[in-house]
Amino acid sequence: MKTLHFSSLGACNQRCLFCVKGGDSPIERYIPTAECKKIIAEKRAEGYDSIDFDGGEPTLRPDLAGLMSWAFKCGYIIVGVVTNGVRFGSPGLIDKFEKIRSNCRPGQEIRVYVSLHSHLESVSERLTGSKGTFRKTLKGLRSLQARKFSTGLYYIITEYNYRHTRGFIEFVHRKFPGISNITFSYIYPSGRALKNMHIYPKLSLVEPYFRDVISLCARRGIMSSISSCGTIPLCLTGGHEHLFIDRFARDSPEKAGVVDSTKDELFTLATMKYHRETKIKVPRCAKCLLEELCSGIWKVYADRHGTGELKPFRSIHRLRKTHNRRRELDIGQDMQDFSSGTIGVLVQIYKWRRKSAQRIRFFGRNARARPDIDRILGFAGKLGYTKVSLD
Numbered sequence: 391m392k393t394l395h396f397s398s399l400g401a402c403n404q405r406c407l408f409c410v411k412g413g414d415s416p417i418e419r420y421i422p423t424a425e426c427k428k429i430i431a432e433k434r435a436e437g438y439d440s441i442d443f444d445g446g447e448p449t450l451r452p453d454l455a456g457l458m459s460w461a462f463k464c465g466y467i468i469v470g471v472v473t474n475g476v477r478f479g480s481p482g483l484i485d486k487f488e489k490i491r492s493n494c495r496p497g498q499e500i501r502v503y504v505s506l507h508s509h510l511e512s513v514s515e516r517l518t519g520s521k522g523t524f525r526k527t528l529k530g531l532r533s534l535q536a537r538k539f540s541t542g543l544y545y546i547i548t549e550y551n552y553r554h555t556r557g558f559i560e561f562v563h564r565k566f567p568g569i570s571n572i573t574f575s576y577i578y579p580s581g582r583a584l585k586n587m588h589i590y591p592k593l594s595l596v597e598p599y600f601r602d603v604i605s606l607c608a609r610r611g612i613m614s615s616i617s618s619c620g621t622i623p624l625c626l627t628g629g630h631e632h633l634f635i636d637r638f639a640r641d642s643p644e645k646a647g648v649v650d651s652t653k654d655e656l657f658t659l660a661t662m663k664y665h666r667e668t669k670i671k672v673p674r675c676a677k678c679l680l681e682e683l684c685s686g687i688w689k690v691y692a693d694r695h696g697t698g699e700l701k702p703f704r705s706i707h708r709l710r711k712t713h714n715r716r717r718e719l720d721i722g723q724d725m726q727d728f729s730s731g732t733i734g735v736l737v738q739i740y741k742w743r744r745k746s747a748q749r750i751r752f753f754g755r756n757a758r759a760r761p762d763i764d765r766i767l768g769f770a771g772k773l774g775y776t777k778v779s780l781d
């Protein structure tokens with residue numbers, strides 16, 4: 391699935407402290423309807439089959455429903471809306487969504503991703519910088535749930551809410567049993583977030599809470615994932631580094647694009663080039679088993695909290711028992727998709743090892759001629775495979 395993140399306006403009805411827009415970021419203008427339609431059609435022709443309407447706040451667009459219908463007409467399979475949910479409390483919008491859904495072809499689906507960062511009104515509104523929005527967002531969630539729209543939550547981990555996240559999960563489980571997944575994100579240092587560095591929590595303090603919360607989600611039947619924009623060092627993820635590695639693999643630039651009024655580019659947030667520009671590692675990272683898959687720590691975070699929390703992996707967490715002790719991977723040069731690229735191969739090697747695979751065999755046309763072959767073999771050896779072979 392190739393996803394387009396389409397931010398067609400910069401305006402919003404909240405003023406979140408962690409917003410990546412604002413600050414020194416270029417101001418995104420409102421893209422007129424005709425231009426939006428042209429972009430949507432062109433991107434579909436380029437192979438995107440999923441589109442997320444982002445913002446600003448996309449529900450502020452009076453033509454949002456029309457654009458969603460247009461996206462379905464162009465052939466997108468999934469049309470998502472990334473929203474603070476405030477406007478879903480009023481019947482007009484949800485009725486329009488209902489109408490769009492009734493015209494969808496089999497297989498096409500609307501997904502709504504609602505930002506909600508606390509179950510406590512005071513904390514939520516402190517973070518969103520907007521009085522009176524908490525109850526509206528909850529009302530919106532109730533409407534979405536009542537109409538059975540596929541709805542997920544987006545939760546930013548900050549200094550103000552990390553201690554209460556367990557309560558948040560229990561609240562969601564109790565009040566919104568229709569919520570199928572929660573995406574967690576650490577703060578992406580850009581825009582207004584950079585002006586509010588006090589909301590960056592110390593990661594080692596968050597770690598035990600995060601560990602607990604991910605396990606709780608699993609027990610409550612809620613799928614948890616990580617956003618690619620707010621990633622952290624793998625060694626501070628409380629043993630859930632696989633979630634970050636999965637995200638890294640899913641958001642490869644080949645699989646996602648970003649369009650707004652200031653840019654049209656492949657998704658760069660998950661590239662090593664981007665991470666190298668914005669993050670740092672420390673000398674002891676060289677001894678870390680997962681160094682190849684870790685992007686390090688934000689420079690702005692290190693300036694504030696230092697790098698003393700980083701702790702190299704000496705083993706892989708939670709190796710599971712499995713009967714599949716031997717694995718084989720085609721790394722032939724004629725494979726052009728992401729999974730054959732270096733990072734894709736390293737991610738696969740890691741995943742199998744995490745499931746306790748002990749031997750690995752690489753094969754494929756010209757596999758030996760790959761320029762990254764030493765890196766691939768070295769990584770497999772470092773992870774503890776007892777036998778690494780190359781045909």
Ligand code: SF4
Pocket residue numbers: 623624625626671672674675676678679680681684685686687700701702703
């Ligand atoms: S020790 Fe360094 S390379 Fe290893 S997970 Fe931590 S930051 Fe990443």
